[in-house]
Amino acid sequence: MTLALPAAEAARELVEPVLREAVARLDPLTARVARYHFGWADSDDRPCAGGGKALRPTLAVLSGRAAGADVERCLPAAAAVELVHAFSLLHDDVMDDDPVRRHRPAAWTVFGRSHALLCGNALLTLAGELLLEQETPGCAAAARALNEAALSLMAGQALDLEFQGRDDVTREECLRMSRCKTASLLACACSIGVTAAGGPASLAGSLAAFGAEAGLAFQLADDLLGIWGSTEATGKPVLADLRTRKKSLPVVAALTGPTAAGRRLAELLARPEPLAESDLHDAARLVEEAGGRAWAEAETGRRLDAATRHLDEADLPADVRAEFLHLARFIATRDH
Amino acid sequence: MTLALPAAEAARELVEPVLREAVARLDPLTARVARYHFGWADSDDRPCAGGGKALRPTLAVLSGRAAGADVERCLPAAAAVELVHAFSLLHDDVMDDDPVRRHRPAAWTVFGRSHALLCGNALLTLAGELLLEQETPGCAAAARALNEAALSLMAGQALDLEFQGRDDVTREECLRMSRCKTASLLACACSIGVTAAGGPASLAGSLAAFGAEAGLAFQLADDLLGIWGSTEATGKPVLADLRTRKKSLPVVAALTGPTAAGRRLAELLARPEPLAESDLHDAARLVEEAGGRAWAEAETGRRLDAATRHLDEADLPADVRAEFLHLARFIATRDH
Numbered sequence: 001m002t003l004a005l006p007a008a009e010a011a012r013e014l015v016e017p018v019l020r021e022a023v024a025r026l027d028p029l030t031a032r033v034a035r036y037h038f039g040w041a042d043s044d045d046r047p048c049a050g051g052g053k054a055l056r057p058t059l060a061v062l063s064g065r066a067a068g069a070d071v072e073r074c075l076p077a078a079a080a081v082e083l084v085h086a087f088s089l090l091h092d093d094v095m096d097d098d099p100v101r102r103h104r105p106a107a108w109t110v111f112g113r114s115h116a117l118l119c120g121n122a123l124l125t126l127a128g129e130l131l132l133e134q135e136t137p138g139c140a141a142a143a144r145a146l147n148e149a150a151l152s153l154m155a156g157q158a159l160d161l162e163f164q165g166r167d168d169v170t171r172e173e174c175l176r177m178s179r180c181k182t183a184s185l186l187a188c189a190c191s192i193g194v195t196a197a198g199g200p201a202s203l204a205g206s207l208a209a210f211g212a213e214a215g216l217a218f219q220l221a222d223d224l225l226g227i228w229g230s231t232e233a234t235g236k237p238v239l240a241d242l243r244t245r246k247k248s249l250p251v252v253a254a255l256t257g258p259t260a261a262g263r264r265l266a267e268l269l270a271r272p273e274p275l276a277e278s279d280l281h282d283a284a285r286l287v288e289e290a291g292g293r294a295w296a297e298a299e300t301g302r303r304l305d306a307a308t309r310h311l312d313e314a315d316l317p318a319d320v321r322a323e324f325l326h327l328a329r330f331i332a333t334r335d336h
Numbered sequence: 337m338t339l340a341l342p343a344a345e346a347a348r349e350l351v352e353p354v355l356r357e358a359v360a361r362l363d364p365l366t367a368r369v370a371r372y373h374f375g376w377a378d379s380d381d382r383p384c385a386g387g388g389k390a391l392r393p394t395l396a397v398l399s400g401r402a403a404g405a406d407v408e409r410c411l412p413a414a415a416a417v418e419l420v421h422a423f424s425l426l427h428d429d430v431m432d433d434d435p436v437r438r439h440r441p442a443a444w445t446v447f448g449r450s451h452a453l454l455c456g457n458a459l460l461t462l463a464g465e466l467l468l469e470q471e472t473p474g475c476a477a478a479a480r481a482l483n484e485a486a487l488s489l490m491a492g493q494a495l496d497l498e499f500q501g502r503d504d505v506t507r508e509e510c511l512r513m514s515r516c517k518t519a520s521l522l523a524c525a526c527s528i529g530v531t532a533a534g535g536p537a538s539l540a541g542s543l544a545a546f547g548a549e550a551g552l553a554f555q556l557a558d559d560l561l562g563i564w565g566s567t568e569a570t571g572k573p574v575l576a577d578l579r580t581r582k583k584s585l586p587v588v589a590a591l592t593g594p595t596a597a598g599r600r601l602a603e604l605l606a607r608p609e610p611l612a613e614s615d616l617h618d619a620a621r622l623v624e625e626a627g628g629r630a631w632a633e634a635e636t637g638r639r640l641d642a643a644t645r646h647l648d649e650a651d652l653p654a655d656v657r658a659e660f661l662h663l664a665r666f667i668a669t670r671d672h
Contacts, residue, residue, distance in 0.1 A: 027491035029498060091457070095450040114431040117453065118494050121427070121460070125486050128464050132480040140476045144468040150461045155363035158454050162365060 007323050011061045011078065012054035014071065018079040022126045033119035037090055037107045052102065056081045056189040059327065063207055064193025066320050067200075076130040077142050077196040081189045083127035084150050088185070090120035092157060096244075103235035124150065131196070138198035145195050145204075149188035156181025163247045167270065174252040175216070182222075183215030190214070190324070206314035210324065213307035217332035220300040223248035224293065227284050239280040242287075245269050249299070254292030261289035300332050343659050347397045347414065348390035350407065354415040358462045369455035373426055373443045388438065392417045392525040395663065399543055400529025402656050403536075412466040413478050413532040417525045419463035420486050424521070426456035428493060432580075439571035460486065467532070474534035481531050481540075485524035492517025499583045503606065510588040511552070518558075519551030526550070526660070542650035546660065549643035553668035556636040559584035560629065563620050575616040578623075581605050585635070590628030597625035636668050 023034045035041035039050025057078035064074030092098070093106040094113050100106060108116035127150075131143040159177040163169045190211030194204040225234050226241030226248055234240060241248045251269075254262050265286040268279060275283070287293055307328050311321060359370045371377035375386025393414035400410030428434070429442040430449050436442060444452035463486075467479040495513040499505045526547030530540040561570050562577030562584055570576060577584045587605075590598050601622040604615060611619070623629055643664050647657060 026487070027494055029494045030491065091453065095453065112497075114497050115494065117427065117431065118490050118497075121457075122487060122490050124457070124460065125483050125490070129480065129483045129487070132476060132483065135473075135476070137471075140468055140471070140479075143476075143479070144465065147461050147465045147468065151362070151458060151465070154454050154458050154461070155366065158363055158365045158451065161450050161454075 007062065007327070008054055008058045011058035012051065014061070014075055015054065015057040015078045015082060016051065018075045018130070019082060022079060022083065022130055025126070026122050029115065030119050030122050033090075033107055033111045033115050034086075034123060036110060037086060037101075037116075037119065039102065039104070043105070043110045050102075050104075052082075052085075054082070055327070055331065056085050056185065059186065059189040059211065059324075060193050062193070062320055062323055062327075063190050064197055066207060066314065066316050066324075067194040067197045067203060069193060069197035069199070073197060074193045076134055076139065077146075077192045080127040080130045080142070080146055081185065081192060083123045083130070084146060084153070085185060087120040087124040087127070087150075088153050088157070090116050090123070095157065095161065100236055134196075136196075136198070138196045141198075142192050142196040145188055145192055149184045152180045152184035156184070160247075164245075166247075167266070169247050169252055169255075171249070171252050171256050174247060174249055178216055178219040178249065179212065182219040183212045186215030186218060187211035203314055206310050207324075210307050210310040210314070210328070213303045213310060214328040214331065217300045217303040217307065217328065220249055220296050220303065221332045223250055224296055224300075227251075227287060228293070239284060242280045242283045243275065245275075250287050250292035250296040252292075253295040254287040254290035257290050257292070257295075259290040261286045262292075265290060304328060304332050343398065343663070344390055344394045347394035348387065350397070350411055351390065351393040351414045351418060352387065354411045354466070355418060358415060358419065358466055359459075361462070362458050365451065366455050366458050369426075369443055369447045369451050370422075370459060372446060373422060373437075373452075373455065375438065375440070379441070379446045386438075386440075388418075388421075390418070391663070391667065392421050392521065395522065395525040395547065395660075396529050398529070398656055398659055398663075399526050400533055402543060402650065402652050402660075403530040403533045403539060405529060405533035405535070409533060410529045412470055412475065413482075413528045416463040416466045416478070416482055417521065417528060419459045419466070420482060420489070421521060423456040423460040423463070423486075424489050424493070426452050426459070431493065431497065436572055470532075472532075472534070474532045478528050478532040481524055481528055485520045488516045488520035492520070496583075500581075502583075503602070505583050505588055505591075507585070507588050507592050510583060510585055514552055514555040514585065515548065518555040519548045522551030522554060523547035539650055542646050543660075546643045546646040546650070546664070549639045549646060550664040550667065553636045553639040553643065553664065556585055556632050556639065557668045559586055560632055560636075563587075563623060564629070575620055578616045578619045579611065581611075586623050586628035586632040588628075589631040590623040590626035593626050593628070593631075595626040597622045598628075601626060640664060640668050 023031050026034060032045050035045065036043060040047065042048045060078035060081050061071055061074050089101060090107055093101055094108045094116055098106060099109050107119065127146060128143050131139045156177050160181060163177065187208040191204040191208040194207060227239060227250060231238055237243065255266050265283060268283055308325065311324055359367050362370060368381050371381065372379060376383065378384045396414035396417050397407055397410050425437060426443055429437055430444045430452055434442060435445050463482060464479050467475045492513050496517060499513065523544040527540040527544035530543060563575060563586060567574055573579065591602050601619060604619055644661065647660055
């Protein structure tokens with residue numbers, strides 16, 4: 001998915017040179033893995049057009065604008081958040097044994113697990129470097145906030161791995177995992193520009209709360225796409241999350257409800273053998289019958305409402321408020 | 337190996353509570369892996385006596401004393417360096433498929449690769465956190481120095497992995513790898529106390545140069561132990577580095593010299609089949625005949641001399657100088 005939004009286009013164009021300069025500092029082997037992962041080069045290191053959707057840098061730049069900071073001053077923070085995101089994708093794909101990322105072979109399938117892990121480590125470390133080399137108290141505080149988000153993200157991945165081996169995961173546990181794994185870095189992206197510019201803590205707090213709720217809406221939308229999204233939208237096979245029996249939010253909502261469909265879904269997912277295509281379609285239907293889809297869609301709306309309320313707490317310039325809101329609605333209402 | 341030195345004992349006792357408090361902040365799953373890795377708990381999370389040799393924290397505390405800082409003020413930096421070291425051990429053992437660490441099963445064999453990797457990531461991130469939460473310019477600079485050392489360490493691991501697939505590694509390449517993988521974090525440990533305390537950059541520079549040379553001496557000693565060390569000294573099977581055909585410094589020195597023994601060693605190590613015990617003993621003898629052992633022993637001495645010269649550049653209190661020198665000699669002259 002590309003964010004076809006002017007703010008995202010602008011942020012991507014501004015942040016990419018900062019990311020490229022940072023990657024160029026790495027040892028040649030690791031820089032090559034990073035160029036591939038970011039979509040700047042193919043597996044033979046030939047330049048190619050590509051790249052992620054730059055959602056987090058866009059939010060970080062907006063966050064700086066919320067504090068009245070020059071866009072230029074927000075770029076290290078915007079790039080740093082994207083580096084932490086890239087780190088998590090590189091590592092998660094290794095841990096989850098996931099061979100596809102953004103419609104291409106995941107970096108580990110091209111360069112091996114160790115080099116993908118090392119590249120992730122290097123990008124995580126570079127993120128701190130970009131902020132600390134600014135040598136301002138605001139950027140040191142931003143580095144701290146980003147560290148905290150990274151720790152939360154790791155805790156979320158640890159929970160995700162643990163859930164794979166359990167059949168009694170509750171909806172609350174699943175929401176907590178999503179809060180850690182997805183929402184905390186988005187919360188950081190929405191507030192880091194304020195922190196880096198030395199803006200008021202209350203503004204950073206409101207924007208972080210906005211980002212956390214928008215982040216949950218994002219994860220809910222992602223989980224809905226993971227079942228009902230097209231390959232074109234997700235870059236994965238249809239019904240991808242059911243194939244891997246992922247404990248996604250709609251699935252857990254269906255399993256933990258009191259319905260007969262939920263019980264049949266549990267039986268189906270507990271089968272030891274691989275699921276056939278027809279089983280996958282049955283599973284999707286059962287998630288829907290058990291109310292998992294309706295709950296996830298309604299919950300997405302509730303999270304967006306909560307996000308909007310936090311945005312209203314912050315005294316934002318009208319254009320910044322409108323762009324934040326636009327982004328939150330956009331990421332939570334992707335086609336699925 | 338335990339550093340049976342008063343300075344090391346004292347540093348370990350002071351730093352361990354800081355490390356324990358930091359680990360207690362992690363999510364429960366990851367904290368458990370960390371307690372095991374640090375030797376504070378067994379695989380069932382029952383408390384046990386153990387722990388590493390605390391070399392890096394000892395050097396960091398000494399470094400702070402070199403700048404006249406209170407020992408208490410050096411502890412976050414000392415703990416942070418140890419956390420980065422722990423991160424690298426956890427990750428390297430996964431990447432190298434190494435099942436033994438400090439005479440015990442490596443963490444990944446107990447908790448799985450993913451949880452060991454996540455624990456490493458969390459410890460790397462906590463290291464930055466411990467320094468940045470001090471909110472002083474010195475500690476922000478120390479966090480930067482530690483980031484740089486971590487990047488160097490990762491570059492060294494990337495080279496190490498690359499060398500495993502090559503049979504034309506030169507002695508200079510091998511030294512460069514050791515400088516990245518081992519010496520840079522020791523250089524950081526020897527200077528981070530000065531940086532954290534806001535001491536003079538020239539003092540930090542001299543101590544970093546001392547640490548880099550002592551670090552190379554350390555790696556040379558380690559590589560000699562990897563061939564001729566007892567299981568008691570290394571916690572690994574005898575001839576461990578020959579078993580894995582590691583491109584260690586004595587081996588590369590033997591392979592790249594012009595001797596017949598070096599050529600026979602190359603043939604032996606190039607055999608596709610696993611090496612028998614008698615082959616390993618032959619290989620050790622050939623490294624010696626080809627001059628690899630003598631070169632590594634002489635090089636250790638040269639690096640120690642260079643380290644001493646850098647120490648002399650720094651205007652240190654006599655007791656601090658003596659302890660630095662004692663530590664450098666101790667780590668470079670372990671029995672092998």
